[in-house]
Every structure is written in structure tokens, then in C-alpha cells.
Amino acid sequence: MEVTGKIVRLRLAETFVISRETQDVADVVHVTISYKGSSGRGEAAPIERYEETAASALAFVEQHGQLVGDDPFALEEIGARLAEIPGEQAAKAALDAALHDLQGKLLGAPVWRLLGLPRVGPPTSWTVWLGDPDDMARRAERAAARFRRLKLKLGGGDGLDVERVRAVRDVTDRPLMVDVNEWWSVDEALQAIPELASLGVEYVEQPLRAGDPGGAVLRERSPLPVYVDEDCHTLADVAACAEIAHGVNVKLAKSGGIREAIRIAHAARALDLGVMLGCMIESGLGIAAGCCVAPLCDHVDLDGNLLIAEDPCPGVELVDGVQVPGEGAGLGVG
Numbered sequence: 001m002e003v004t005g006k007i008v009r010l011r012l013a014e015t016f017v018i019s020r021e022t023q024d025v026a027d028v029v030h031v032t033i034s035y036k037g038s039s040g041r042g043e044a045a046p047i048e049r050y051e052e053t054a055a056s057a058l059a060f061v062e063q064h065g066q067l068v069g070d071d072p073f074a075l076e077e078i079g080a081r082l083a084e085i086p087g088e089q090a091a092k093a094a095l096d097a098a099l100h101d102l103q104g105k106l107l108g109a110p111v112w113r114l115l116g117l118p119r120v121g122p123p124t125s126w127t128v129w130l131g132d133p134d135d136m137a138r139r140a141e142r143a144a145a146r147f148r149r150l151k152l153k154l155g156g157g158d159g160l161d162v163e164r165v166r167a168v169r170d171v172t173d174r175p176l177m178v179d180v181n182e183w184w185s186v187d188e189a190l191q192a193i194p195e196l197a198s199l200g201v202e203y204v205e206q207p208l209r210a211g212d213p214g215g216a217v218l219r220e221r222s223p224l225p226v227y228v229d230e231d232c233h234t235l236a237d238v239a240a241c242a243e244i245a246h247g248v249n250v251k252l253a254k255s256g257g258i259r260e261a262i263r264i265a266h267a268a269r270a271l272d273l274g275v276m277l278g279c280m281i282e283s284g285l286g287i288a289a290g291c292c293v294a295p296l297c298d299h300v301d302l303d304g305n306l307l308i309a310e311d312p313c314p315g316v317e318l319v320d321g322v323q324v325p326g327e328g329a330g331l332g333v334g
């Protein structure tokens with residue numbers, strides 16, 4: 001098989017702010033795998049937090065893409081070969097997605113059919129990025145008309161996080177969840193979470209730094225379920241997450257692709273953990289791959305393609321708050 005990659009710049013419709021950074025553009029890598037006159041495509045959304053960039057993802061694809069070998073159906077063996085090289089999970093996810101897309105095109109079937117899963121999962125949340133309480137409330141109110149769930153980014157470091165949630169709760173009855181992106185200490189979390197519970201928040205994502213030794217205490221004492229994101233990357237992390245959380249946030253850009261994400265989802269179920277699906281800022285190509293895993297999840301946060309000004313890879317459609325993948329073969333992206 002022939003593997004090529006290129007960097008694609010996505011422009012955001014509005015500046016995106018979380019506790020670590022602000023962002024106006026997102027660079028992703030598009031990978032194409034060609035085989036016997038057909039081709040499959042996948043997207044890498046590199047995560048800066050893990051020292052990945054579009055350049056490093058592209059370099060991985062160019063240097064190691066040949067590890068896909070000659071058989072597009074040999075996903076287990078290909079995955080094992082790629083896993084021997086540490087890091088660059090987003091690049092691996094792009095290769096995995098391109099292989100799934102290629103399989104679907106060779107067989108004339110959508111990937112969700114190949115996986116034996118329903119076409120759609122739960123409704124996606126809309127991410128209300130970090131801002132002043134009033135500003136977040138205004139944006140939440142606008143989004144509540146179009147989305148059935150809202151995810152609020154917290155971690156302002158200014159003592160106003162609970163106020164942010166209160167301001168949003170004043171303008172909408174939509175289910176709310178919050179993502180602290182590692183910003184709180186255990187004490188701050190134990191103080192804030194009961195207040196969030198009284199405001200009807202459903203769960204709290206990654207309140208503590210990844211690896212914080214207080215995780216088990218918080219799990220025990222938190223009145224709301226704690227989901228971990230930065231603490232959970234691949235299948236190997238899931239058992240330890242059961243000690244510090246009630247659920248895990250699966251992302252293809254962390255797991256290295258659809259196949260590992262499905263393994264994580266099943267392992268999490270076996271450990272009685274909730275399963276959430278997240279994404280990065282991605283085009284429809286990346287989100288289409290995420291849609292394949294959505295039916296296995298309790299909560300879905302797949303709004304990455306809706307945050308960009310113009311989607312270079314349309315195909316996924318938001319229908320009544322649910323991200324619906326295309327009907328076409330493979331990932332269904334044009």
C-alpha cells in the first residue's frame with residue numbers, strides 16, 4: 001500500500017479558549033492510503049499537551065507509514081507494528097482511520113456496518129469554551145437552541161468556576177457537564193463539586209492533574225461522577241482509571257485509532273466505568289472516524305468539525321443534536 005500525508009490548516013469560527021491555551025487555527029494531517037485503485041483517508045489531530053504537532057505527525061506518517069504493509073484488512077498486525085514505536089498517537093489514528101475507510105470502500109459498505117454497530121450514538125454536547133461567567137452564559141444560551149447537551153470548559157484559575165456554571169444554569173435547562181482540564185487541586189475539587197451537583201451538573205471531567213495522587217480520594221468522596229481524559233490514553237491505562245474515576249473519555253487522537261478505542265470502551269464496561277467519547281478540533285474526516293465509536297459510548301462530545309469556519313471534508317451531519325455519519329462506503333466523507 002502507498003501512504004501519503006499532508007498538513008491541512010483548519011480555521012476556527014471563533015477563538016477557542018481552555019485553561020491551557022487559546023487557539024484560532026488548528027493544523028491537522030490528512031493521510032491517504034492507496035491500494036489496487038482504491039484509497040482511504042484519515043485525519044490526525046495532534047495534541048500539543050503530549051508534545052505532538054502537525055509536523056511531528058506528518059514526519060511519523062512519512063517515516064513509518066510503510067508499516068501498514070500490503071494487507072489493508074490486517075488491522076491487528078498493523079496495529080502491533082505501529083504500537084512498537086512510542087508516541088504520535090494522532091498519526092497512528094490517521095493511519096487506522098484511513099485503513100477503515102479503505103476497507104469500507106473495497107467492500108462497498110460504511111465503516112459502522114463493518115464494525116457491526118448502529119449508525120449513530122447519543123447526541124453530542126457543544127463545548128462552551130472558557131470565558132467570563134456572563135460571556136459563557138451568552139454563548140451557552142445561543143448553543144442551547146441547537147444542541148441537546150452543553151460541556152463547559154472550566155479551570156479559569158480565578159475562583160469563578162462555580163459562578164460560570166451558575167451563570168449558564170440561569171439561562172438554560174440543558175444537561176451540563178464540565179471539563180476542568182487538570183486545573184483543580186483535590187481540595188478545590190472537593191469544594192466545587194458539591195456546588196456543581198446542586199446546579200445539576202452531570203459529571204466532572206479531569207478535575208485534577210493527570211497522575212495526581214489524590215485521584216482515589218476524590219473518586220471516593222466526589223458527589224458527582226469523575227471522568228478522566230488526560231489520565232486515559234490507551235487500553236493499558238483503563239484498569240488504573242477505575243481506581244481514580246467513574247468513567248473515561250476516549251479520543252481517537254489519544255488511543256491511536258478506532259480499533260483501540262473500541263477495546264478501551266469494552267474494558268471500561270468490564271470495570272463498571274462510564275464511557276465518554278471526545279474529540280479535538282477536527283474536520284469532518286476526523287469526526288467521521290469518531291462517529292464509528294459513538295454508539296458504544298454513554299456520552300458523546302464530537303463537536304470539533306462544528307467549531308471550524310469551513311469544513312474541508314463535509315460528510316457528517318448534525319441532525320437534532322446527533323452527529324450522523326454519511327451513508328457512503330468507508331467513512332462516508334466526500
Ligand SMILES: [Mg+2]
Binds near residue numbers: 181205229278
Ligand atoms: Mg477533556
